[in-house]
Amino acid sequence: MAEARTVGTVHVVGAGIAGLACAVRLARQGRSVRLYEAAGQAGGRCRSYDDSRLERRIDNGNHLLLSANTEALSYVEEIGAGRSLIGPPRAAFPFVDLKSGERWTLRPGRGAVPWWLLNPARRVPGTGLGSYIAGLRLARAGPTDTVADCLDCHDPLWSRFWEPLTVAALNTAPEEASARLLWLVVRESFLRGEAACRPLIARDGLAASFVDPACAALRRAGAEISFNARLRALHTDGDRVQALDFGAAPVALGPADWSVLALPPTVAAELLPELPVPDESRPIVNVHIRLDTPPRLPPDLPFLGLVGGLADWLFLRGDVVSLTVSAAAALAEERSEAIAERLWRDTAQALALPSEPAPLMRVIKERRATFAQTPTSLSRRPPATTRWRNLLLAGDWTDTGYPATIESAVRSGRAAARRIAMDSPK
Ligand SMILES: Cc1cc2nc3c(=O)[nH]c(=O)nc-3n(C[C@H](O)[C@H](O)[C@H](O)COP(=O)(O)OP(=O)(O)OC[C@H]3O[C@@H](n4cnc5c(N)ncnc54)[C@H](O)[C@@H]3O)c2cc1C
Numbered sequence: 001m002a003e004a005r006t007v008g009t010v011h012v013v014g015a016g017i018a019g020l021a022c023a024v025r026l027a028r029q030g031r032s033v034r035l036y037e038a039a040g041q042a043g044g045r046c047r048s049y050d051d052s053r054l055e056r057r058i059d060n061g062n063h064l065l066l067s068a069n070t071e072a073l074s075y076v077e078e079i080g081a082g083r084s085l086i087g088p089p090r091a092a093f094p095f096v097d098l099k100s101g102e103r104w105t106l107r108p109g110r111g112a113v114p115w116w117l118l119n120p121a122r123r124v125p126g127t128g129l130g131s132y133i134a135g136l137r138l139a140r141a142g143p144t145d146t147v148a149d150c151l152d153c154h155d156p157l158w159s160r161f162w163e164p165l166t167v168a169a170l171n172t173a174p175e176e177a178s179a180r181l182l183w184l185v186v187r188e189s190f191l192r193g194e195a196a197c198r199p200l201i202a203r204d205g206l207a208a209s210f211v212d213p214a215c216a217a218l219r220r221a222g223a224e225i226s227f228n229a230r231l232r233a234l235h236t237d238g239d240r241v242q243a244l245d246f247g248a249a250p251v252a253l254g255p256a257d258w259s260v261l262a263l264p265p266t267v268a269a270e271l272l273p274e275l276p277v278p279d280e281s282r283p284i285v286n287v288h289i290r291l292d293t294p295p296r297l298p299p300d301l302p303f304l305g306l307v308g309g310l311a312d313w314l315f316l317r318g319d320v321v322s323l324t325v326s327a328a329a330a331l332a333e334e335r336s337e338a339i340a341e342r343l344w345r346d347t348a349q350a351l352a353l354p355s356e357p358a359p360l361m362r363v364i365k366e367r368r369a370t371f372a373q374t375p376t377s378l379s380r381r382p383p384a385t386t387r388w389r390n391l392l393l394a395g396d397w398t399d400t401g402y403p404a405t406i407e408s409a410v411r412s413g414r415a416a417a418r419r420i421a422m423d424s425p426k
Helices: 017-028 070-078 129-140 156-170 179-188 206-220 265-271 336-350 406-423
Strands: 009-013 032-036 048-051 056-059 093-097 103-106 199-202 224-226 233-237 240-245 258-261 281-290 303-307 313-317 320-325 360-371 391-393
Touching (some): 009 017, 017 032, 156 179, 199 206, 258 406, 313 336, 391 406
Parallel strands (some): 032 224
Antiparallel strands (some): 093 103, 313 320
């Protein structure tokens, strides 16, 4: 006789974007969902907080989405925050070279074939058509090739496009970043025309776009959210997880219950020592600077790419300017005061501001911002399923095929939700 299936509770552990995306999907299907989070707030690596020094609500770090991030955008729609993402009506990426002072705006063309590259005025200054054609070498990259293995680091396009793109998309230096993963980014964005590479940012901060509306949607759907609930151990029996141990009374899993671990890779590996995970990470450093007067950037482009200095990107929200340095292993070891001073120099130069007096600044070092997206680490991304029938994994680091981004986190959370819906139809 076929086993009678009942619909149990889904216990989602970790309220980062992956856990939220999973929980929202399931709760909206009318399932019983419980979400547990070790911190006192949701969002994980994508969060906002009230900063007492700046007296402003700020994000842990600048986050940029592209219109190619279809799952991330549909998640934001699903939680009712679609209008909170803003960006220019046409894809445009303004840049300044802090060494030479040159400024340019990259404006990809409409079609899939990048005809716009034939026009020298639309290319990155100092680059020829051949530089872009050489970029196609990424398409033939093998699984162990790095970006630097495939491209010429002496070509002018390297420091003005390939290096910033690699560091922004993969948070890993091109000398060690996976060429195949970078190719996926190029193929899904720049090679699909400007409609796939429109930049989008959270108008009112990360929490308002990605986190708070998700928690509200969960509560409306009757899901329970427990903060300050750190999973300490899993009790297993054969091919099933029997209980989740949060330090107080263990949460027993009924025969129809599921558990989804949407945790950072290091935590997942501590809980499941036999699980292979990408075991190296790379930091991102952000400095938030409160200015007396909001500076001027073109109205529909609240960000600026920086080359030739220390920072990679500058974002502007009201009177707060935020600079990002990705793949920042060496910088993260410096004192925050020294980092602030160096990044203020970049800011003053980029925005043509007087360098004295230095304004109020806050440095945030995210030491494990993403896993190191090297060929070796990519080969250690596990699938959503585990050897325990009622335990699934989610997180930007699981094997979604995408770089460790919000898009990957959402994809992983939704993949876990789909799996549960398939195995336990309502
Ligand atoms: C500074 C910075 C800049 C970034 N920029 C971009 C960008 O521009 N574009 C982009 O798309 N992505 C960007 N990212 C990446 C993006 O933030 C992540 O990919 C995404 O937030 C990962 O979500 P996640 O749910 O997979 O993991 P996490 O956010 O790490 O979520 C895991 C959650 O589990 C919780 N947890 C940990 N241990 C336990 C435990 N034992 N029990 C219970 N809960 C636990 C954590 O507190 C956390 O809330 C950036 C990240 C950083 C840090």
